[in-house]
Amino acid sequence: MNYDFRDYPDREMLAMDLANQIAGELRAALAHQERAAIAVPGGTSPGPVFDALCAADLDWSRVDVMLTDERWVPETSERSNTRLLRERLLTDRAAAARFLPLYAEAEAPEGKLEELAADIEPALPLAVVLLGMGADMHTASIFPGADKLEEALAPNAPILLPMRAPGAQEPRITLSAHVLDGALKKHVLVYGSEKRDVLHKAQGLPTSEAPVNAILDGAVVHWAE
């Protein structure tokens, strides 16, 4: 596994610098294609990156923004990644972007998969993906021990999969590993020494135990304490 590890003096500098890199990559993609797609995670880490990225000067009207994964909860929930995106990324200049949702009102993700995937498919491949990682080595909602882990890691997996896992509070929906890994530019955002050590340990483990391995090759890992 070959990835680039960038270590920043603090989280604020990381957020500014990473937002600049992503904005540059989107601009570069838009210079030779009509539209560019970016997928970003939810969770607690990416907020400050979104705060900087939403002000980037680029033609957001030609950008498709989607989540890497979503918790199956409505936007009124504090746990909704869509809510985080609306509040912190799809605002300022980035309000002009087109948002491709990973949630629609229904009891469970299964009933909406096809409909959601149909809107996402034409936007692929991703120009840029930003991913987080859990201390259990999950990325997006591809968790070790999840019911559809093997399917999500398969090279011929569908674009989207429902996912239930012991480490996840509610049902999830996730882009599959090959869609995430197929992004032209891949970034992983990791804070704190515990996760740095976990990431290091993942190297020696099979992808079924360390799903983050599925997207690390050629990625840039951005780390700050």
Ligand SMILES: O=C(O)[C@H](O)[C@@H](O)[C@H](O)[C@H](O)COP(=O)(O)O
């Ligand atoms: O919806 C989610 O929870 C995510 O997309 C998930 O994959 C996240 O990136 C990691 O769990 C890291 O989460 P933190 O940033 O909160 O540590």
